[in-house]
Amino acid sequence: MSRPRSLQPPTRSGEPPLIEEPGSSRGWITDDQISYHGASSHAPQPTISQEPSWQYSLQSIMAPPVTSYDGIPLPAPRTSSENESSRATAGYKDKNRDIEGEGELPPEDDVVVPEYSHSAYNYGTWSAADDRTLVLARSRGKHWVELQRTYFPTKTANACRKRYERLMERRGALEQDSQRLERISHDYMALRKQIWTPLADRVGEKWEVVEAACMSAGIRTIQSNARSHTNRWRKESRASQKGREAPLLLPRGPLNTGMPTLPTSEMGSTDMAGDFESPIPLQGPVHYQPHRDVGLMPPPPFPLSSSGSLPVDGTTPSIPFAGYLHVKSTRRPVVSRTNTEGRSTGAELGWNTSN
DNA sequence: TTATCTTTCCATCGTGTCAA
DNA sequence: TTGACACGATGGAAAGATAA
Numbered sequence: 001m002s003r004p005r006s007l008q009p010p011t012r013s014g015e016p017p018l019i020e021e022p023g024s025s026r027g028w029i030t031d032d033q034i035s036y037h038g039a040s041s042h043a044p045q046p047t048i049s050q051e052p053s054w055q056y057s058l059q060s061i062m063a064p065p066v067t068s069y070d071g072i073p074l075p076a077p078r079t080s081s082e083n084e085s086s087r088a089t090a091g092y093k094d095k096n097r098d099i100e101g102e103g104e105l106p107p108e109d110d111v112v113v114p115e116y117s118h119s120a121y122n123y124g125t126w127s128a129a130d131d132r133t134l135v136l137a138r139s140r141g142k143h144w145v146e147l148q149r150t151y152f153p154t155k156t157a158n159a160c161r162k163r164y165e166r167l168m169e170r171r172g173a174l175e176q177d178s179q180r181l182e183r184i185s186h187d188y189m190a191l192r193k194q195i196w197t198p199l200a201d202r203v204g205e206k207w208e209v210v211e212a213a214c215m216s217a218g219i220r221t222i223q224s225n226a227r228s229h230t231n232r233w234r235k236e237s238r239a240s241q242k243g244r245e246a247p248l249l250l251p252r253g254p255l256n257t258g259m260p261t262l263p264t265s266e267m268g269s270t271d272m273a274g275d276f277e278s279p280i281p282l283q284g285p286v287h288y289q290p291h292r293d294v295g296l297m298p299p300p301p302f303p304l305s306s307s308g309s310l311p312v313d314g315t316t317p318s319i320p321f322a323g324y325l326h327v328k329s330t331r332r333p334v335v336s337r338t339n340t341e342g343r344s345t346g347a348e349l350g351w352n353t354s355n
Numbered sequence: 356t357t358a359t360c361t362t363t364c365c366a367t368c369g370t371g372t373c374a375a
Numbered sequence: 376t377t378g379a380c381a382c383g384a385t386g387g388a389a390a391g392a393t394a395a
Binding site: 126155156158159162163166 | 384385386387388
Binding site for chain 2: 378380387
């Protein structure tokens with residue numbers, strides 16, 4: 001099976017708009033509000049309802065049932081007995097799907113088949129309007145074949161069914177994620193001081209200041225800054241070594257500077273150690289000292305975003321060499337896709353918040 | 356037997372990221 | 376700037392399940 005790489009989905013400008021329900025505050029999405037690649041990240045997200053009886057403790061075990069999609073009541077999951085009775089009484093018409101959802105389906109006569117051939121592979125994306133039509137039609141008991149012939153003649157019934165399944169899975173996961181984020185936020189507020197204090201001690205700042213700087217910068221900015229900072233330090237270190245007889249020795253061991261001590265075990269034995277690396281291995285108890293007191297080649301000031309709250313004047317203690325954290329991304333955060341992964345939270349990074 | 360639905364596998368495409 | 380790579384999205388196909 002080969003598909004022409006150049007085949008693109010047709011523009012949807014010729015499709016009829018969905019009919020807005022009179023008095024409804026929920027307007028239909030017009031074509032110019034939809035981009036057809038990555039559309040779901042920009043289009044208004046539908047509202048999802050789920051069973052209120054769904055228990056918090058079950059979050060990590062199973063996704064709650066999705067009971068509505070953007071206000072459209074969805075049929076309850078069918079049991080085998082319901083299947084049997086519905087088919088017997090309704091002449092194979094599934095009465096569980098015979099639910100009058102809000103909104104109207106586009107008139108069947110108005111459905112315009114795009115001009116490209118159905119025989120060509122239809123690698124078309126689904127717009128928000130398509131999704132709504134699909135869910136509405138399904139909620140009214142239309143079989144896949146009928147639904148496909150009526151509203152999606154350029155797609156197959158199987159494609160419609162799979163799209164429907166994925167929509168339901170996605171919406172369920174979305175709702176689950178929002179509740180999960182609430183839980184993480186709650187725990188974060190309780191543990192944030194513990195989380196940020198080690199880094200704050202290392203750089204000689206208040207933990208609130210360090211937290212604000214990192215939060216405002218974002219993980220991508222921090223990754224980028226850390227990498228460039230490390231590269232710059234290495235470059236300058238090499239240049240410095242060229243001009244000396246003896247290589248520049250990096251401090252190890254106690255310097256007795258009065259700065260907070262971060263035992264190696266705190267970094268080396270936690271999951272966090274797998275996400276960060278320093279220019280040199282951490283060995284033994286290390287006492288950190290602002291460079292200006294030690295007389296080492298001063299690293300550049302800590303890079304800040306434009307909204308960063310750390311001062312960048314010369315009095316700001318820069319991060320000692322061992323404090324350069326280069327974040328190794330084990331999973332690339334996805335920015336514009338609709339998936340919900342890529343969140344970087346203390347919990348997900350495996351920060352050891354126990355004391 | 357037929358119709359419908361579900362599950363599973365797999366190939367392809369689009370897009371973002373990263374290193375050279 | 377470009378190519379390699381990873382990953383999610385999409386849809387075709389086949390097999391199996393279920394009920395009329």
